[in-house]
Amino acid sequence: MKKSLFLLSFFMLLAGLQTLAAQTAEEIIDSYLETIGGKEALAAVSSLEMSGNAKAQGMDIPVTMYQKAPGLQRMDISFQGKTITQMAFDGEEGWSTNFMTMEAEKWDAEQSELMKGEMDFMNAFLGYADKGYTVSLEGEETVEGTDCYKVKLTKKPVTVDGKEEENFSYYFFDKETNVPIMTREFAKSGPMKGQPAEVFYSDYQEVEGIYFPFSISQKMNGQAMFAMAIEKIVLNVPLEVSFFAFPETAAPADGK
Numbered sequence: 001m002k003k004s005l006f007l008l009s010f011f012m013l014l015a016g017l018q019t020l021a022a023q024t025a026e027e028i029i030d031s032y033l034e035t036i037g038g039k040e041a042l043a044a045v046s047s048l049e050m051s052g053n054a055k056a057q058g059m060d061i062p063v064t065m066y067q068k069a070p071g072l073q074r075m076d077i078s079f080q081g082k083t084i085t086q087m088a089f090d091g092e093e094g095w096s097t098n099f100m101t102m103e104a105e106k107w108d109a110e111q112s113e114l115m116k117g118e119m120d121f122m123n124a125f126l127g128y129a130d131k132g133y134t135v136s137l138e139g140e141e142t143v144e145g146t147d148c149y150k151v152k153l154t155k156k157p158v159t160v161d162g163k164e165e166e167n168f169s170y171y172f173f174d175k176e177t178n179v180p181i182m183t184r185e186f187a188k189s190g191p192m193k194g195q196p197a198e199v200f201y202s203d204y205q206e207v208e209g210i211y212f213p214f215s216i217s218q219k220m221n222g223q224a225m226f227a228m229a230i231e232k233i234v235l236n237v238p239l240e241v242s243f244f245a246f247p248e249t250a251a252p253a254d255g256k
Contacts (some may be wrong), residue, residue, distance in 0.1 A: 025137040027150050028173055030126050035178040036050060042126050045069075045210070049231065052214075052230035062120045063228060066237075071119040072244040089115050092245040104247045111169050117158040117167055124153060132156050141172060141181050144200075148172035179204055179211070187220075195221040201211035207233045 033039050047068040054061045054077075062078040074088040084097045085104065093106040096114050107115075120126075127136065138150040155169040169185035185249045197220050201213035217227035 006210075024134045024149075025151055025245075028137065028151055028178075029128070029135055030170055031178045032173060032180070033123070033125060035211070036123075039126060042122050045122055045235050047235070047237050047239045048122075049232075049234045049239075050212075050230055051232050054226050054228040056226040066239055066243070068239045068241070069121045070243065071121055072239075072241065073119060074244050088244050088246075089119060090117065090241065090246075091116075093246070095246045106246060109159075109188075113158065114158050117155060126156075130154070140175075143172045146181060147175045147178050147182065149175060150155070156208050158188065160193075177204075192220060197221075208235050210235070 020158040030131040033042065036042075047066070050067075054063045054064055056173050064076050066072075066074045066076075071091050072089060077084050077086050082102075082111070084099070084102075086093075087096045088094060089112070091108075093112040095104050096107070097103070120131075124133070125135070132155075134152070134154045136152045138152050141148055141150045149172070151171045151173060152168055152204045153171060154166070156167060157164045158167045159165070165188065167188075169183055171180045172182040173179065174181050179201070181201055184199075185197055187193050187195050187197055197218065200217045201217075202216070203215040204211045204214060205214045212230070212233055215228070216230070218225045
């Protein structure tokens with residue numbers, strides 16, 4: 001009888017730990033969203049403009065990024081006195097400036113579809129379940145001396161080179177501050193396909209009640225790729241849809 005009670009207690013404890021792990025992933029996300037300003041404040045933002053300076057390949061490059069709900073994005077850089085659109089996405093198709101010809105070129109259909117699966121306005125975890133995403137706690141890991149929870153975010157599958165592939169990334173949440181200090185995913189296409197890409201976040205600052213990381217850097221397969229120091233973030237700026245469109249219908253770069 002004692003043996004049966006022991007086994008029953010053991011299985012109940014095991015089931016409870018499994019349930020706790022599932023709840024913990026959700027609690028980590030809820031705590032994070034609350035820490036950076038709350039779901040309501042995040043949902044109230046319709047657009048943003050972010051400017052700063054990036055360091056890449058030994059050069060300092062002024063960068064301005066624009067985002068508009070639900071999934072429009074554009075990034076312009078200043079290079080040799082010219083404003084160049086490094087990437088733009090109007091929600092359906094993307095384009096960028098060819099550095100050799102200085103002409104705007106559309107992405108191929110697969111690139112644009114891949115961007116649809118990657119673009120989350122403001123925050124990937126905001127309403128993640130409604131978007132068909134799932135989260136799971138994958139344990140704990142130390143990132144550059146900081147103890148973190150490792151949370152896996154799984155989105156809808158994407159098509160790469162004609163084949164459907166998983167679409168997931170790992171977020172490492174500082175156990176003390178409740179914010180992510182690093183993300184890790186794996187390149188889905190190009191010559192670096194399959195290689196780990198890690199983005200580091202620090203220097204969180206408040207902008208109109210919402211906290212953003214003002215220092216962002218990336219490593220690709222362990223090699224430093226770029227670092228960006230954000231200088232200014234403005235929320236709810238007026239941005240027309242045409243600003244993100246291919247230049248045939250787009251507004252000038254300085255005519256938002």
